[in-house]
Amino acid sequence: MAFNLRSIHLPHRKNTAEIAAVKMDAPKAVTLPTSMHIGAPATVVVKVGDHVDVGTLVAEQNGVISSPVYASVSGTVKKIEPMGISNGSVAPAVTIESDGEMTYDPSIAPPSVNDRASFIEAVKKSGIVGLGGAGFPTYVKLDVDTERVEELIINAAECEPYITSDTRAMLEYAEDIELALEAFEKYLGVKKIIFGIENNKKEPIRKMQEIAAKHDAVSVKVLPSKYPQGGEKVMIYHVTGKVVPGGKLPIDVGCIVINCSTVAAIGKYLRTGIPLVDRLVTVDGSAVKNPMNVIVPLGTSLEDVFEFTGGFKETPGKVLYGGPMMGIAVPSLSLPIIKNNNAILAFNEKDSTPIKVTNCIRCGSCTNLCPFGLNPAAIADAYRLGDVDKLKKLRVDLCMECGTCAYRCPANRPIIQTHKLAKAALRDAKAREEAKRNG
Amino acid sequence: MDNMLHISAAPHIHSSHSTRRVMLDVIISLLPAAIAGAIIFGARALLVIGVCVGTAVLSEFLFNVIVKKEQSVDDFSAVVTGLLIALNLPANIPVWQAIVGSVFAIVVVKCFFGGIGKNIVNPAITARVFMLIAFTQMGTAAFPVDAVSSATPLSAGAASTSLLDLFLGNHGGAIGETCTLALIIGGVYLIARRVITWHLPVAFIGTVFLFTLVLVDFNAATALAYTLSGGLFIGAIFMATDYVTSPATWGGQILFGLLAGVITVMIRMFGNYPEGVSFAILLMNILTPYIDIWTSRKIIGGDRK
Structure with a gap:
């Protein structure tokens, strides 16, 4: 590998990295959307009035790319209603009123795993999806021909400011992570497992190096703390030197990338049989009184989580699912908190007020900083002119929307919005072409 | 409280970079040259600077008012244009000529095309060329930038002034172009503040030096004298690097610098004008969109299979 991809320094603001995560009490109620993942929404299998325990199946896997949903509190199903969720889609959501007991479902037992098929099945049953933010069902990623996998990369870059849930997961769930890695080796036949960790995480690096010392297949690659280090293709390039076309x-280039919190969740499931019913969430931002990591039952409202941490010190002007960049x-x-929420951030009015957008001054910083060498200024021109062929040539489809360009744009141009619209225009044009071809 | 939450697309944080900050940095970087000009050419240099900056800002302000556009003078780009025009003029220029040049730069070159970011050529450079041509025959102040009342080194044939004087600016010329030392200090500031990179100025100045060196039979002192004379440093550091009218990528900037250097030397050695920097930059401004296309970055993962 000759050069690192272009990247930028961001303020780290990892205010919560050193503070142990706190387990939240049972909320009064949780709302569990059936679509907390990429793929088809799960199918609801409970009725209003049913009693459920923690870990009771409330919505089952629906098709190949999907993921089951389990009750995160014990109590009674109060309503099942459609709900708009963060990715813009609408799907049924199951609201459970908690009885405050947090009783576990009696059927919970560690899965019996003895070969590849039963391991994949276990991961499928666990309801685990990409916890780093993508929400892609993890079992789908793992269910590939063993011969194709050259490297399994554990993404522990955590390059977004504020977020420390991966950091805490590595420190607090190291045993579970190790358990999952052993399973990857044993059942999937993975020969090479590489952690990619940014160098601002000294303790997690040390902890993962301890694991690596015990396993020949496992190694730790320490990466510069530069954004967007944790982007999947960026991570693959910096760890292996391979470019994903x-x-x-x-x-397709022999890599599987899994977030470290996801790995920890797999380990926990193998050990206990408790499916994904809670997760570590970083609570931070300028409006938050006590920044900390909280172990939150899925489906808990943001309001309840903020209240648990001590509420706001200022009226929030903007509240985010995830980090400030993406x-x-x-x-x-x-x-509600859903499976892929690694953080919720609340910013005060001052930090939430939009900055003025001015004319593009052609400074070139967007193209010079793009990790993939795209040219946002040219894309904006082509989009404005409705030139779909040009957009295709400029490869706007490759944009991962990391926001590096927009962060540094002196004119504060809405670059990411434009790219989203340009991608949609490309998709529309493609659909029209296909429709024409099919008569 | 819910309906009070702001909704916007990511990213939700922004660096401290802004057009205004960039312009302020350019203004700061030009102060050494302005001060040097005032010392070398006296108080009248300050008058010219004041007139040009004032006219430039007022022109943009009034243009925006007249065409009912959102006010844009608060980005300070008009201040930069006015300052650059002044530094490119001789201290004894008639005030009305300075005013006409500044109005031309802002209204015709910048505002008519849509304001900051939309102009295809650099306003200050274009104004300099415009004035060079328009006022040559005026006979008032013997305008030509490089032929002020006291002959400039280029029109008098370089090497008539000592290299040290050329470096410090103790010779005829425009207010801000003579003191190479002050211009280099400003350039280093801009590079340190990451407003510009070294690529374009170094390629431009380096090409002029090397090409001249070849043409003067490898007499290094003469080549150096040519390099330090005229508007090369102010042009290469402050005017060619204008974001709007120079290439985006480093490769493109080097190409721009190389070609501008060649054109400068060709005009200086073989043309009718003693000075070619302004024409070279203007020509390269026009080529910039094409250079941007030729030198766009390789897209990683973009190979079509």
């Missing part, structure tokens, strides 16, 4: 998957601004605090 546009439109291809990591597995996170989603939420319209309401009544929304």
Whole structure:
């Protein structure tokens, strides 16, 4: 590998890295969307009035790319209603009123895993999806021909400011991570497992190096703390030197990338049989009184989580699912924590006020900083002119929307919005072409 | 409280970079040259600077008012243009000519094309060329930038002034172009602040030196004298690097610098004008969109299978 991809320094603001995560009490109620993952929404299998325990199946796997949903509190199913969620889709959501007991479902037992098929099945049953933010069902990633896997990369870059849930997971769930790695070796036949960790995480690096010392297949690659180090293709390039061609998957170059919190969740499931019913969430931001990591039952409202941490010191002006670079601004605090929420951040009014957008001054910083060498200024021109062929040539489809360009744009141009629209225009044009071809 | 939450697309944080900050940095970087100009050419240099900056800002302000556009003078780009025009003029220029040049730069070159970011050529450079051509025959102040009342080294044939004087600016010329030392200090500041990179100025100045060296039979002192004379440093560091009218990538900037250097020397040695920097930059401004296409970055993962 000749050069590192272009990247930028961001303020780290890892205020919560040193503070042990706190387990939240049972909330009064949880709302579990059936679509907390990429793929088809799960199918609800409970009825209003049913009693459920922690770990009781409430919605089952629906098709190949999907993931089951389990009750995160014990109590009674109160309603099943459609709900809009963070990715923009609408799917049924199951609201459970908690009885405050947090009783576990009596059927919970560690899965019996003895070969590849039963391991994949276990991961499928666990309801685990990419916990780093993507929410892609993990079992689908793992279910590939063993011969194709050259490297399994554990993404522990955690390159977004504020977020420390991966950091805490590595420190607090190291045994579970090790258990999962052993399973990857044993059942999937993975020969090479590489941690990619940014160098601002001294303790996690040390902890993972301890694991690596015990396993020949496992190694730790310490990476510069530069954004967007944790981008999947960026991670693959910096760890292996391989370039994932546009439109291809990591597995096409022999790689599987899994977030470290996801790995910890797999280990926990193998050990206990408790499916994914809670997760570590970083609570931080300028409006938050006591930044900390909280172990939150899935489906808990943001309001309840913020309240548990001690509430706000200032009225929040903007609240995010995820980090400040790629996170989603939420319209309401009544929304639930879902599987891929690694952080919720609340910013005060000052930090939430939009900055003025001015004319592009052609400084070139967007293209010079793009990890993939795209040219956002040219893409914006082509989009404005409706030039789909040009957009295709400029490969806007490769944009991972990391926001590096927009972060540094002196004119504060809405670059990521434009790229999203340009991608949609490309998809539309493709659909029209296909429709024409099919008569 | 829910309906009070801001909704916007990511990213939700922004660096401290802004157009205004960039312009402020350019203004700061030009102060050494302005001060040197005031010392060398006296108080009238300050008058010219004041007139050009004032006219430039007022022109943009009034243009925006007249065409009912959102006010944009608060980005300070008009201040930069006015300052650059002034530094490119001789201290004894008639005030009305300075005003006409500044109005031309802002209204015709910048605002007519849509304001900051939309102009295809650099306003200050274009104004300099415009004035060079328009006012040559005026006879008032013997305008030509490089032929002020006291002959400049280029029109008098380089090497008539000592290299040290050329470096410090003790010779005829425009207010801000003579003191190479002050211009280099400003350039280092801009590079340190990451407003510009070294690529374009180094390629431009280096090409002029090397090409001249070849043409003067490898007489290094003469080549150096040519390099330090005229508007090369102010042009290469402050005017060619204008974001809007120079290439985006480093490769493109080097190409721009190389070609601008060659054109400069060709005009200086073989043309009718003693000075070619302005024409070279203007020509390269026009080529910039093409250079941007030729030198766009390789897209990683973009190979079509």
